[in-house]
Amino acid sequence: MADQLRRQQFWAGVRAEMPIVVGVLPFGLIFGVVATSAGLPPLIAWSTSSIVFAGSAQFIAVPLLAQGAPALILVLTTLIVNLRHLLYSAALAPYARPLSGGWKALLAYLLTDEAFAPTIIHYQDGRPADFKHWFWLGAGLSLWLNWQISTAIGIFLGAQLPANLGLEFTLALTFIGIIIPTLTRRPAVGAFVSAGAVAVATTGLPYRLNLMVAAFTGIAVGLLLEEMDRRRTAAGRFAGRLAAGGRAGEYGEEVR
Amino acid sequence: MTPSIMLLTIAAMGLVTFALRLSLILLAGRIQIPVLVRRALAFVPPAVFAAIIFPDMLWPAGTLDLSWENPFLFSGLTAILTAYWSKNVVLTMVAGMLALWLVRWLVG
Numbered sequence: 001m002a003d004q005l006r007r008q009q010f011w012a013g014v015r016a017e018m019p020i021v022v023g024v025l026p027f028g029l030i031f032g033v034v035a036t037s038a039g040l041p042p043l044i045a046w047s048t049s050s051i052v053f054a055g056s057a058q059f060i061a062v063p064l065l066a067q068g069a070p071a072l073i074l075v076l077t078t079l080i081v082n083l084r085h086l087l088y089s090a091a092l093a094p095y096a097r098p099l100s101g102g103w104k105a106l107l108a109y110l111l112t113d114e115a116f117a118p119t120i121i122h123y124q125d126g127r128p129a130d131f132k133h134w135f136w137l138g139a140g141l142s143l144w145l146n147w148q149i150s151t152a153i154g155i156f157l158g159a160q161l162p163a164n165l166g167l168e169f170t171l172a173l174t175f176i177g178i179i180i181p182t183l184t185r186r187p188a189v190g191a192f193v194s195a196g197a198v199a200v201a202t203t204g205l206p207y208r209l210n211l212m213v214a215a216f217t218g219i220a221v222g223l224l225l226e227e228m229d230r231r232r233t234a235a236g237r238f239a240g241r242l243a244a245g246g247r248a249g250e251y252g253e254e255v256r
Numbered sequence: 257m258t259p260s261i262m263l264l265t266i267a268a269m270g271l272v273t274f275a276l277r278l279s280l281i282l283l284a285g286r287i288q289i290p291v292l293v294r295r296a297l298a299f300v301p302p303a304v305f306a307a308i309i310f311p312d313m314l315w316p317a318g319t320l321d322l323s324w325e326n327p328f329l330f331s332g333l334t335a336i337l338t339a340y341w342s343k344n345v346v347l348t349m350v351a352g353m354l355a356l357w358l359v360r361w362l363v364g
Contacts, residue, residue: 023345023346026346026349040262041259043259044259044262044263044266047263047266048266048269051266051267051269051270052266052269052270052273053270053273054273056304056305056308057269057273060308061266061269065257065262065265065266068257071261071264071265071268074265074268074269075265075268075269075272078269078272078273079272079276080300080304081304082272082273082276083276083297083300083304084297084300084301084304085273085276085277086276086279086280086289086297087294087297087298088277089276089277089278089279089280089281090280090289090294092281093280093281093283093284093285094284094285096281096284097284097285104278104281104282105278107281108274108277108278108281109274109277109278111277165357166327166328166331166353166356166357166360169312169328169331169352169353169356170349170352170353171308171312172308172309172312172313172328172332172335172352173331173332173335173348173349173352173353174345174348174349175305175308175309176305176309176332176335176336176339176348176352177335177338177339177344177345177346177347177348177349178301178305178345179301179302179305179306179309179339180336180339180340180348181339181340181343182301182302183302187299188298188299188302189302191299191302191303191306192302192303192305192306193306194303195302195303195304195306195307196306196307196309196310197310198307199306199307199308199310199311200310200311200314200315200320203311203315203320210307210311211304211307211308214303214306214307215300215303215304215307216303217303218299218302218303218304218306218307219296219299219300219303222296222298222299222302222303223292223295223296223299226295
C-alpha cells in the first residue's frame with residue numbers, strides 16, 4: 001500500500017515536470033555548445049552540470065573559467081547568482097522537516113528553480129503530505145537526468161558547430177524570457193533597471209565583479225521602492241479615513 | 257588554470273550551491289529568517305539577471321556600443337518586447353537569435 005503511494009507520488013512528480021523538461025532541453029543543449037565554444041575541456045564543462053547543477057550559475061561560470069578567473073571570484077559569483085535558492089529552501093523546509101538527513105541532502109541537491117515550482121504547488125494542494133517527498137524526488141530527478149543528457153549532447157555538438165553564430169548570447173536571451181514577464185511591480189522594475197545600469201557602468205571591473213556591485217544596487221533600490229510604496233499606501237489609507245470623517249461607519253475596522 | 261584546479265573550483269561552486277539549497281531545510285524551526293532578508297531575496301533574480309543581460313547587450317566587444325549596428329542590442333530589445341507580449345521563453349530566444357542574425361546579415 002505504502003509502496004504504491006510512493007510510486008504514485010514519484011510518477012506524478014515526473015509527469016508534472018515533463019512540460020518544464022521540454023523547455024529546459026534546448027537550454028541544456030545550448031549550455032553544452034557555449035561551454036565547448038568558449039574552450040572548456042568537455043569533461044570540465046560536463047562536470048559543472050553534475051556537480052553544480054544550476055543552469056544560470058553554470059552559464060556565468062563559463063567565461064570566467066575560460067579566462068582563468070580566481071577561484072574565489074567564481075565561488076562568490078555562484079553565491080550571488082544562486083542566492084535565490086535560499087527562498088526555495090525556506091519555502092519547502094516545513095514539509096521536509098520529518099524526513100531523514102539523507103533524504104534532505106538528496107532533495108536539496110535536486111532543488112532547482114524548475115523542480116521547486118511544481119513541488120511547492122503540490123505540497124500546497126491541501127492533501128496529506130506523507131509521501132509527497134517522492135513527488136519532489138520524481139520532479140527533481142527527471143530534470144536532473146534531462147540536464148545531464150542535454151548538456152552532454154550540447155558539448156558533443158559544440159565541437160562541430162562554427163564559433164561565430166553568437167550562441168553565447170542565448171544566455172542573455174533566456175534570462176530576458178524568464179525575468180521580463182515577472183516584472184509586474186514597480187520595485188521589481190526598479191531593481192532590474194538600476195542593476196542593469198550599474199552593471200553597464202561598471203563593466204570595466206575585472207572578472208565580472210560588476211555583477212556583484214550591480215546585484216547589490218538592484219536589491220537596495222528594490223527594497224527602497226517597496227518601502228516607499230508601502231508608506232504611500234499606508235498614508236493613503238490614513239487620508240481616506242480622515243476624509244471619511246463622521247461617516248466612519250462605512251469602514252468596518254473603525255466601527256469595531 | 258589547469259584542469260585539476262578548475263575541477264576543484266567547480267567542486268567549491270557545487271558546495272556553495274548545495275549549502276544554499278540545504279541550509280534552511282536543515283535549520284527549519286530553529287531560526288527565523290528576518291523579514292528584511294526575505295524581502296531582499298525577492299529582488300535577487302531581477303537584479304542579477306539585469307546585471308547579466310545589459311552588459312552583454314551594450315558592451316559586446318569590450319566597448320560601449322549603442323548603435324543599431326550592434327546586433328546584440330537589437331536582438332536584446334527584440335527579445336524584451338517578445339518576452340513582454342508572449343511570456344514565452346523559447347519564443348523569446350528564437351526571436352532574439354533571428355534578430356541577431358538579421359542585423360549581422362544586413363551589416364555584413
